[in-house]
Amino acid sequence: MNTIPESELILNPDGSIYHLALRPEHIADTIITVGDPQRVERVSQLFDTIYFRQQKREFVTHTGRIGTKDISVLSTGIGTDNIDIVFNELDALVNIDLTNRKINSQKKSLNLIRIGTSGAIHNNLEVGSILLSKYAIGLEGLLPFYERKQTKNENQLANRFNKYLHQKERHFPVNACYTTSSSSLFDHFISCDDSYKKGITLTATGFYGPQNRNLRLSSVLSGIFDTLDDFCFNDLHITNLEMETAGIYGLASMLGHNSLSINAIMANRRKQTFHSQPEKLEKKLIESTLTYLENLI
Numbered sequence: 001m002n003t004i005p006e007s008e009l010i011l012n013p014d015g016s017i018y019h020l021a022l023r024p025e026h027i028a029d030t031i032i033t034v035g036d037p038q039r040v041e042r043v044s045q046l047f048d049t050i051y052f053r054q055q056k057r058e059f060v061t062h063t064g065r066i067g068t069k070d071i072s073v074l075s076t077g078i079g080t081d082n083i084d085i086v087f088n089e090l091d092a093l094v095n096i097d098l099t100n101r102k103i104n105s106q107k108k109s110l111n112l113i114r115i116g117t118s119g120a121i122h123n124n125l126e127v128g129s130i131l132l133s134k135y136a137i138g139l140e141g142l143l144p145f146y147e148r149k150q151t152k153n154e155n156q157l158a159n160r161f162n163k164y165l166h167q168k169e170r171h172f173p174v175n176a177c178y179t180t181s182s183s184s185l186f187d188h189f190i191s192c193d194d195s196y197k198k199g200i201t202l203t204a205t206g207f208y209g210p211q212n213r214n215l216r217l218s219s220v221l222s223g224i225f226d227t228l229d230d231f232c233f234n235d236l237h238i239t240n241l242e243m244e245t246a247g248i249y250g251l252a253s254m255l256g257h258n259s260l261s262i263n264a265i266m267a268n269r270r271k272q273t274f275h276s277q278p279e280k281l282e283k284k285l286i287e288s289t290l291t292y293l294e295n296l297i
Contacts, residue, residue: 185258
C-alpha cells in the first residue's frame with residue numbers, strides 16, 4: 001500500500017489534520033455539521049458533558065456526550081468548497097493511519113448530519129417548517145472534480161430534470177450534479193417525527209446571484225422559481241435553496257459515510273416572507289435533532 005506524501009496529507013506539528021486541527025480521538029462516530037461557528041456552542045450546550053473543544057480558522061469542534069452517546073458538532077463555514085475540506089479531513093481521521101500515512105484496510109463509516117437554515121422556493125413549504133432533503137441537485141461545481149458514478153435513482157432524477165428544463169426552455173449556467181441522502185438516516189428521522197417535510201434541495205455556489213437574489217446586480221435566474229414549481233420526482237418537489245447539501249451527499253457517499261441534511265426553513269422566497277422568531281426555530285431544530293440522534297443505533 002502506497003504512502004500518502006506530506007504534500008497531499010498535511011499534518012500540523014502535533015499530528016493533527018491540517019485545517020481542522022483534530023486527531024482521531026477528538027471526534028465521535030456521529031457528527032453534526034453546522035455552517036455558523038457560533039452555532040456550535042448553541043448545540044453543545046445541550047450535551048450532558050463536553051470533553052473536547054478545538055478551533056482553527058472557521059472550524060470549531062466540540063465533542064461530548066448525551067446519555068450514553070458520544071456526539072461531535074463541527075462548523076464548516078459556508079459553501080461546498082469548505083465541505084470539500086471538512087469531509088475529506090474527517091474521513092482521513094478515521095480511515096487513514098496518520099502516523100504511517102497509509103489507508104486503513106478496515107474502513108469506518110461516520111454518521112454526518114447537517115443542521116442548517118434555508119429558504120423555501122416552493123409555494124407549499126411554509127416558513128417554520130423543518131425539511132429533510134431526500135435528494136440534492138448541485139449547481140456549485142465541486143463533484144465534477146471527482147471520479148464518481150451516479151446511482152440509478154440519481155440518473156433517473158437527472159434525466160427527468162433535464163427533460164423538464166428543456167420543455168420549459170430554461171437552463172442553468174452550470175451543469176448539475178445529482179446526489180442522495182443516506183436512506184438509513186433519512187428513514188430514521190422520518191420514523192421519529194412525521195411532521196418533517198421532505199423534498200429536493202438545490203445547492204447553489206453563492207448567496208446572491210446564484211440564488212436569484214438581486215441587489216445591484218441582476219441574476220440570470222429571473223423567473224426560475226415559477227419554472228421549477230411544478231417539477232416532481234418520486235412525489236417530491238424542489239423545495240429549497242442552500243449552499244452545502246449536494247457536496248455533503250456526494251462526498252459522504254463516495255467515502256462510505258452516512259449523511260443527511262436537515263433544514264430549518266427561515267424564509268419563503270416566493271412569498272418574500274421571513275420567520276419572525278428565527279432563534280426559536282433554530283432551537284427547535286437543534287433540540288429535535290439531538291433527541292433523535294440519541295436513539296440512533
